[in-house]
Amino acid sequence: MRKSFKKAYLLLSPSLFWLTLFLVIPVIFIAIVSFTTNGDFGAIIYEFSTKAYTSAFSSLYAKVIWQSVWWAFVATVVCLVIAYPFAYFIANAGKWKNILLLLVMVPFWTNLLIRLYAWIILLNNQGVINNFLLDLGFIEEPLQLMYSPGGVILGLVYGFLPFMILPIYSSIEQLDKTYLDAAEDLGAGPVRTFLNVTLPLTFPGILAGFIITFVPAISVFVVTDLFTGGKLLMVGNVIRDAFLVEMNWQLGAALSLLLMILVLLSLMIFMRFTNRKDRKLLV
Amino acid sequence: MGVQMVQLEHVTKEFDETNVVNDINLDIRAGEFLTLLGPSGCGKTTTLRMIAGFEKPTSGKILLNGKQVDDMEPYKREVNTVFQSYSLFPHMNVYDNVAFGLKMKKVSKDEIRERVTKALKLVQLKEYGNRKPKQLSGGQQQRIAIARAIVNNPKVLLLDEPLGALDLKLRKQMQLELKHLQQTLDITFIYVTHDQEEALTMSDRIVVMNKGKIEQIGLPREIYEKPVTRFVADFIGQTNIIEGKVTAINDDTATMEFSGQAIEIPNSQDIALNEEAFISVRPEKMKAGTVPFEGTINLKGTFKERIYVGSVTKIVVTMPNGEELTIHESHDNIEELTNTNDVYVSWNPKNTVVLKK
Numbered sequence: 290m291r292k293s294f295k296k297a298y299l300l301l302s303p304s305l306f307w308l309t310l311f312l313v314i315p316v317i318f319i320a321i322v323s324f325t326t327n328g329d330f331g332a333i334i335y336e337f338s339t340k341a342y343t344s345a346f347s348s349l350y351a352k353v354i355w356q357s358v359w360w361a362f363v364a365t366v367v368c369l370v371i372a373y374p375f376a377y378f379i380a381n382a383g384k385w386k387n388i389l390l391l392l393v394m395v396p397f398w399t400n401l402l403i404r405l406y407a408w409i410i411l412l413n414n415q416g417v418i419n420n421f422l423l424d425l426g427f428i429e430e431p432l433q434l435m436y437s438p439g440g441v442i443l444g445l446v447y448g449f450l451p452f453m454i455l456p457i458y459s460s461i462e463q464l465d466k467t468y469l470d471a472a473e474d475l476g477a478g479p480v481r482t483f484l485n486v487t488l489p490l491t492f493p494g495i496l497a498g499f500i501i502t503f504v505p506a507i508s509v510f511v512v513t514d515l516f517t518g519g520k521l522l523m524v525g526n527v528i529r530d531a532f533l534v535e536m537n538w539q540l541g542a543a544l545s546l547l548l549m550i551l552v553l554l555s556l557m558i559f560m561r562f563t564n565r566k567d568r569k570l571l572v
Numbered sequence: 573m574g575v576q577m578v579q580l581e582h583v584t585k586e587f588d589e590t591n592v593v594n595d596i597n598l599d600i601r602a603g604e605f606l607t608l609l610g611p612s613g614c615g616k617t618t619t620l621r622m623i624a625g626f627e628k629p630t631s632g633k634i635l636l637n638g639k640q641v642d643d644m645e646p647y648k649r650e651v652n653t654v655f656q657s658y659s660l661f662p663h664m665n666v667y668d669n670v671a672f673g674l675k676m677k678k679v680s681k682d683e684i685r686e687r688v689t690k691a692l693k694l695v696q697l698k699e700y701g702n703r704k705p706k707q708l709s710g711g712q713q714q715r716i717a718i719a720r721a722i723v724n725n726p727k728v729l730l731l732d733e734p735l736g737a738l739d740l741k742l743r744k745q746m747q748l749e750l751k752h753l754q755q756t757l758d759i760t761f762i763y764v765t766h767d768q769e770e771a772l773t774m775s776d777r778i779v780v781m782n783k784g785k786i787e788q789i790g791l792p793r794e795i796y797e798k799p800v801t802r803f804v805a806d807f808i809g810q811t812n813i814i815e816g817k818v819t820a821i822n823d824d825t826a827t828m829e830f831s832g833q834a835i836e837i838p839n840s841q842d843i844a845l846n847e848e849a850f851i852s853v854r855p856e857k858m859k860a861g862t863v864p865f866e867g868t869i870n871l872k873g874t875f876k877e878r879i880y881v882g883s884v885t886k887i888v889v890t891m892p893n894g895e896e897l898t899i900h901e902s903h904d905n906i907e908e909l910t911n912t913n914d915v916y917v918s919w920n921p922k923n924t925v926v927l928k929k
Contacts, residue, residue, distance in 0.1 A: 470626055471659040473646045475673035475724065485672075489663045 316549070323542035331536030341539035345547060350527060354547065357524040360438060361506040364445035365453070368502050369495065371446070372453035376494075379454075380461040390458070393451050401448055405515045408447065412440065412516075436517045444512035449505060453498040460494025461487075500559050504552050524548055576638070577602040577760045578623060578728060583632035585618050592618045594784035595632070600728075600762060605754050607763045607771040610781035611807065616764045619781070620730050623762065624653050637727055647676075651728040652721035656736055658713045660705035666692070666716050667701035673724040691723035692716075694753070711742045718753070728760045735770065747773050768808045772796060780804050797854075802927045805852035812853050812897045813927070818843050831893040833871055840926040850927040855900040857923040860887045860915050868918040873897065875909045889915050 298305075323341050326334040344350065379389045396404060411417045412434040419431040434440055468490065472482040510525030519526065524544065531541035578600040585593040593615040600606050608616040621627045622634060625646030634642040641649055652673065660669050670691055674684045692698045695715035705713055714734060721729055731750075735743045751774045754761045765771055771778050772792040780787045780795060780803075788800045799805035805813060816830035826839045828849050835851070843849040864870040876896065879886040884900040887909065891897065897917050909915055 465657075465659070467655055467657055467659040468661060470646075471653070471655060471661070472672070473626075474624060474651075474653045475720070476647045476676035477672075478645070478647050481676060486661060490661075 319542045319545055322538055323546055325539055327537055327539045331538055333538055338539070341537075341543035344540055345543040350544065353522050353527050354524050354544075354551070356522070357507050358551070360441055360445065360523065361503055364442045364449065364506050365499055365503045367442065367446045368450050368453040369499065372450060372457050372498065373495070376454050376458035376461055379458055393454050397451060402511055402515070405444060405448070405511060408444065409435070409515065412443075436520055438521065440516045441513055441521055441523070444516050445506045445509065448509065448512060449502045452502045452505070456497040456501065457491065457494040460491040460497075464490055496559060500556065503555065507552065508548060575602040576600070577604075577636070578762070579633075579635040580619070580623075581633040581635070583619070583622065583629045583634060585615070585622060585627060586630040591784050593622070593629075596784075596786055598779060598786065598789070600760060602760055603758050604776045605751065605761045605763065605774060607765060607775040607778045608781055609765060609768060609771040609778050609807075610787075611766055613783075614781040615784040616766075616781050617732055620653075620732055620762060620764050623728070624651055624730050625649050650726055651730055652724050652726040653730040653732065654714075654717050654721050654734045656733045658705075658717040658734075660713055660716055660720070662705055664704075665701065666697070666703050666705065666708070669705065669716060670701075670720045670723050672720065677724070687723050688719075691719040694722070694756075695719045710738055711746065714738065714746065718750075722753075722757060722759065726759065728762060729754075731761060731763045733765055734763075735765075735767075743770070750774060772808075780807065782807070798925055799852060800928055802850050802852075802929065805925065805927055810855055810898065810900075812855060812858070814851050814853065814895075814897075815848060816851075818845055818847055818849050821845050831871070831873075831891040831895065833892075835869055835871070835924075836921055837924050837926055838921070842926055842928045848929070850929060852925045852927055853919050853923055855886070855898045856884070858897070858899040858917055858919045860889060860899045860901065860909065860917055862909065862913050862915065864916045865918040868920050869924070870916045870918045871897070873915055873917060875913050875915045878909070887915075889917050 322333060324337055324339065326336040326338040327340070328334045379386055379393070382389055409416070413419065414431040414433075414435075416434070418434065419428075422428045423431065434443075464487065468486050469482055472486045477485060508523070508525040508528075510523060510529055513519070513521050513523050513526050528541050528544045528548070531537045531544060576599050578598075580596050580598040583593060583596045583598075584591060596615075596619065608619055610616045618627060622629050622642075623636075625641070625644060625648075629642050632642075633640055636649060636651065660666075661672065664672070667688060670688045671684050674687060679687070688701075689698065692701060695718055697712060697715055697719070700708065700712065700716075705716065708716065714737075717734070734750075735746050738746060747770055750761075750763075763771075763774065772795070775792055777789060778792055778795045779789050782803045788795060788804045790798070795804065796808055799808060799811075802813060805811050814828075814830050814835070816828040816835065818826055819829050819834070820827040821839060821843070824839055825836050826843055826849075828835045828837050828843075828851070837843075837849065837851055859865060859868075860875075871891065873889040873891045876888040876890045879888070885903055887899045887901055889897050889899065899917060
């Protein structure tokens with residue numbers, strides 16, 4: 290027993306080495322930096338200071354963090370509402386299944402930045418949608434589709450929808466159809482079969498989709514950059530600005546660490562609601 | 573008895589333009605244990621799924637308790653199914669699994685409790701209500717699947733190879749339990765299997781199917797002892813199928829020539845003068861000896877080999893035309909045979925069964 294245990298570690302050692310070098314050490318470094326003193330032009334003075342945390346918890350940044358969590362959450366919920374029926378449809382599409390899946394994944398091959406620019410053409414005050422509605426006389430003046438929280442959420446939903454569709458699709462696809470036969474056999478119509486059997490059995494896919502959509506959505510900064518010209522901020526924007534614009538590494542490090550803790554907390558809440566088997570879908 | 577519970581009238585099912593079930597007519601009586609028996613792909617499971625409602629017949633009618641149901645959704649039919657893979661809901665415990673059908677019918681909580689407890693007791697798993705299906709053995713899951721179906725008091729219980737996944741010993745035990753359960757509940761059972769021994773053990777009547785058609789319907793004993801077609805004779809148990817040309821037809825008997833020797837066979841509408849005829853003789857009805865037996869049919873051949881299989885000894889005899897006949901002898905009446913001997917294979921003419929081509 291013990292010997293094979295040791296062997297397992299030996300086999301794991303390359304990946305452990307990799308993780309230590311590129312994950313553990315950088316995180317420790319960021320944690321250390323967050324407690325140092327800020328010098329001129331981004332210099333790091335190795336003297337203990339909690340100043341970065343004082344500003345990170347100030348109302349300005351707290352508001353941005355809360356805003357990020359809220360927008361990411363709303364976007365994730367919208368993704369779920371769109372993705373579930375979509376995934377269900379794909380999983381039952383027979384011979385069209387692979388083509389539809391491909392269509393979901395094709396956008397991945399194009400940079401998010403470019404795809405968001407395409408949206409700007411649509412959403413702009415002089416954009417396609419506004420012009421169309423104005424011409425038809427449905428609206429008197431252009432709708433404020435960009436430069437608003439709604440626009441940010443639209444961008445997030447657009448960018449991360451495939452992350453929600455794929456795990457849900459996979460859980461619906463893997464669902465043993467004889468469970469549905471069994472439910473029907475026992476007197477459950479289509480609606481009750483869905484609520485009592487399909488939904489609970491595909492719940493792991495929903496949870497997995499929720500996490501892998503929510504986690505990147507919370508920290509993304511290109512959407513706010515492009516859709517609001519930096520007028521609205523998410524935590525990703527302020528972290529980038531702290532490092533690159535203000536040259537305040539301490540603040541950037543502290544905010545990064547806080548974001549990491551936030552994400553870990555949401556993962557722990559996720560673990561709470563799932564059992565061992567469900568979690569396997571994540572990896 | 574005697575009331576028709578399930579009636580299939582000219583039922584055909586096509587998948588991709590091939591007839592999986594081809595023009596089947598079948599009446600199933602109330603309270604009977606009927607088995608659909610056949611090799612895989614013979615249409616037996618499709619037939620069962622059409623009765624359950626999971627498949628709609630391409631043409632033909634299905635009547636359930638006198639009412640036409642072929643367009644009725646499965647959840648509205650008063651039948652329940654025990655699935656091959658059990659299909660117990662993995663996210664529910666045993667109690668909720670068994671209660672599912674009653675909940676869907678909006679039965680009161682108290683009545684659900686009472687009926688579920690009774691059903692679990694019937695399958696001897698009363699204490700297991702809180703377990704998840706995964707925590708049960710295959711045999712226990714099987715019983716829960718049965719409890720989940722019968723708790724609804726269905727008019728007909730459909731069983732799709734329900735014992736296929738169990739080991740031999742447990743399977744034999746469950747066969748008898750199912751038979752007893754059916755007698756206790758007095759529900760019509762329609763049972764699908766490819767295992768002929770299982771079918772013979774449990775059924776009141778057996779329907780042998782092949783290539784989407786019914787080959788024969790009959791009591792287990794009729795199916796075994798009086799197979800009508802070559803397929804049935806071959807599929808049910810072991811047999812010797814002897815093929816030969818009819819050389820003479822009298823009133824009650826006819827003569828067939830096989831490997832240069834004449835065999836007297838019963839006259840039947842399935843034979844014609846100068847045409848090929850097929851007969852089946854079970855190995856246990858045959859004897860082998862060094863001299864011909866009196867008053868029986870005797871075929872002369874040469875001894876090939878002897879195989880001990882426990883309950884009997886198999887003796888293989890080669891006929892002059894190269895075909896082999898197999899005889900099952902009980903151990904205490906085996907003559908010493910060697911391959912230098914002429915061997916006479918003999919049987920009583922009443923054990924000859926003439927088959928349709």
